[in-house]
Amino acid sequence: MIDxxxxxxxxxxxxxxxxxxxxLMSEHTTFKIGxxxxxxxxxxxxxxxxxxxxxxxKNRIPFTILGNGSNVLVSDKxxxxxxxxxxxxxxxxxxxxxxxxxxxxxxxxxxxxIFAAEHSLTGFEFAVGIPGSVGGAIFMNAGAYGGEMKxxxxxxxxxxxxxxxxxFDRDALDLDYRHSIFQTNGFAICEVVFELEIxxxxxxxxxxxxxxxxxxxxxPLDLPSAGSTFRRPKxxxxxxxxxxxxxxxLRVGGAMVSTKHAGFVVNADHAxxxxxxxxxxxxxxxVFEVHGVQLNxxxxxxxxx
Numbered sequence: 481m482i483d484x485x486x487x488x489x490x491x492x493x494x495x496x497x498x499x500x501x502x503x504l505m506s507e508h509t510t511f512k513i514g515x516x517x518x519x520x521x522x523x524x525x526x527x528x529x530x531x532x533x534x535x536x537x538k539n540r541i542p543f544t545i546l547g548n549g550s551n552v553l554v555s556d557k558x559x560x561x562x563x564x565x566x567x568x569x570x571x572x573x574x575x576x577x578x579x580x581x582x583x584x585x586x587x588x589x590x591x592x593x594i595f596a597a598e599h600s601l602t603g604f605e606f607a608v609g610i611p612g613s614v615g616g617a618i619f620m621n622a623g624a625y626g627g628e629m630k631x632x633x634x635x636x637x638x639x640x641x642x643x644x645x646x647x648f649d650r651d652a653l654d655l656d657y658r659h660s661i662f663q664t665n666g667f668a669i670c671e672v673v674f675e676l677e678i679x680x681x682x683x684x685x686x687x688x689x690x691x692x693x694x695x696x697x698x699x700p701l702d703l704p705s706a707g708s709t710f711r712r713p714k715x716x717x718x719x720x721x722x723x724x725x726x727x728x729x730l731r732v733g734g735a736m737v738s739t740k741h742a743g744f745v746v747n748a749d750h751a752x753x754x755x756x757x758x759x760x761x762x763x764x765x766x767v768f769e770v771h772g773v774q775l776n777x778x779x780x781x782x783x784x785x
Contacts, residue, residue, distance in 0.1 A: 482518045482562070486539055490521070493531045498522045498569065505554040505783070508546070508565060510611060512704040513753050514554025514783065517544075519562040524569035526639060526670045533643040533668070536562055544782060545668045547616030548586065551707050555783030556753045564668065566615050575599055580634065581674045585615030589622070592674070593688060602679030603632050605687040609695035611707055615669040619662045620778075621655045625691050630655035634675040638667040645670075658711055658778060700738040703746040706779045709760065710743060713773050719743030722763055725770045732759040745779075757781070 482501070490499050499521060505514030519541070523529045536543050542561035546552065549565070570586035573595045581601065583592050593608035606627025610617065618636060621629050633655070636648045646667065654661040662669055695701075710718035722728070722742035730737045734751030737759065738744040745759055764775050 482541060483539075486519075486535070486541070489535050489539075490532070493528055494521065494523070498524070498528075503563070505549075505558060505563070508563075508567075509549035509552055509554055509706070510704060511549075511553055511706045511751075511756070512747050513556075513751055513756065515556050515558030515753075517559040517561075517563040521562055521564050522567055522569050523564065526637065526645065529564070529639045529668055529670055530643045530645065532562075532564055533639060533641060537642065545666075546782075547619070548588065548613040550612040551616060551620060551778065552780045552782055553706060553753055553756055555781070555785060557784040559783040566613060566668075566670075570670075571613075576673070579676055579678065581676060583614045583672050583674065585613060585669050585671065587614045588612075589614065589617055596674075596676055597681065597684045597688060600679055600681040600684065601676035602684050603627075603676040604674060605684060605691060608688045609691050609699075614672050618653070618669050618672055619660055620658050621660050622658075625694075628655075632674045632676060634673040636669055636673075637671040638662065638669050641666045698741055700740040700744050700746050703738070703748060705738070705744050705746045708743050708778050709745045710763075710775045711778045713775060716771075716773055717743070718775055721767050721771050721773055721775070725763075725767050727763055727766060730759065730762070732756075732762060735759040737763060753781075753783075 503517045503520035505517050506512050521532055544559055544563045546563050546565040566586035570584045572584040573587050574582050576582050581596055589607040589610045593604050596604040606625045610622050610624055617629050638646055719742045727737050728742050729739045733755030734749040735755035736746055736748040738746045767775050
């Protein structure tokens with residue numbers, strides 16, 4: 481547990497509504513699953529992130545960095561220490577020069593896509609349907625419909641675990657399939673500069689509408705999930721392998737393999753993190769048994785084991 485006396489220190493630079501003790505993480509993730517975090521902090525600027533990290537370090541409180549809560553599964557036991565979440569408080573998007581879009585880590589990818597389109601900038605259409613934030617997208621090098629973050633990012637400003645600001649250019653990000661340098665260095669992504677191209681606005685919106693329609697027709701958007709559950713195995717598609725194994729609708733407790741798209745595990749009925757993890761393990765076992773292919777989760781599992 482965290483000594484609540486730290487609240488006095490935090491209130492020197494945060495508003496009371498940015499400081500939540502004993503926060504239920506199921507209310508802060510797209511899966512709608514997870515126990516309580518000892519402390520949840522919601523920064524609104526890079527300066528606040530610096531001060532948060534410095535204060536937590538001084539008080540020897542471990543912390544977990546979270547985007548908008550997609551692509552993660554929080555343990556039923558919750559998260560010890562603090563969670564620093566980048567949400568709508570931290571979602572500024574602006575145009576720099578004529579081709580560069582600058583977005584704060586908590587900005588939703590859909591909003592950045594629309595902003596770019598409104599300024600006749602092409603290259604970001606693929607991200608319109610990805611249910612995540614800018615920071616999380618860089619962290620995972622998110623992609624869809626043939627596009628990915630590594631193709632459009634120019635630079636990233638991030639805060640180190642010690643509270644120092646660093647800037648990374650594109651080549652320093654080590655972006656690969658669902659991978660970035662931030663998965664190992666512990667830095668908090670705060671601001672991203674995207675380099676796009678001038679395009680035809682009507683064609684840009686047409687492509688975005690097409691991607692949106694394809695997503696809505698194929699993905700289980702009516703039930704909570706963390707997005708795609710498994711990484712794409714080399715030479716295969718995870719959803720196709722799961723479907724071919726006959727696992728659509730397979731359930732463990734309240735967790736279910738989507739009947740609409742087998743690549744998604746959904747929260748069908750008050751699922752627990754244990755339900756999801758046990759279902760993932762069963763899907764992995766059966767797919768390997770039938771196809772000899774090992775599926776690896778794309779969803780990050782965080783919190784107390």
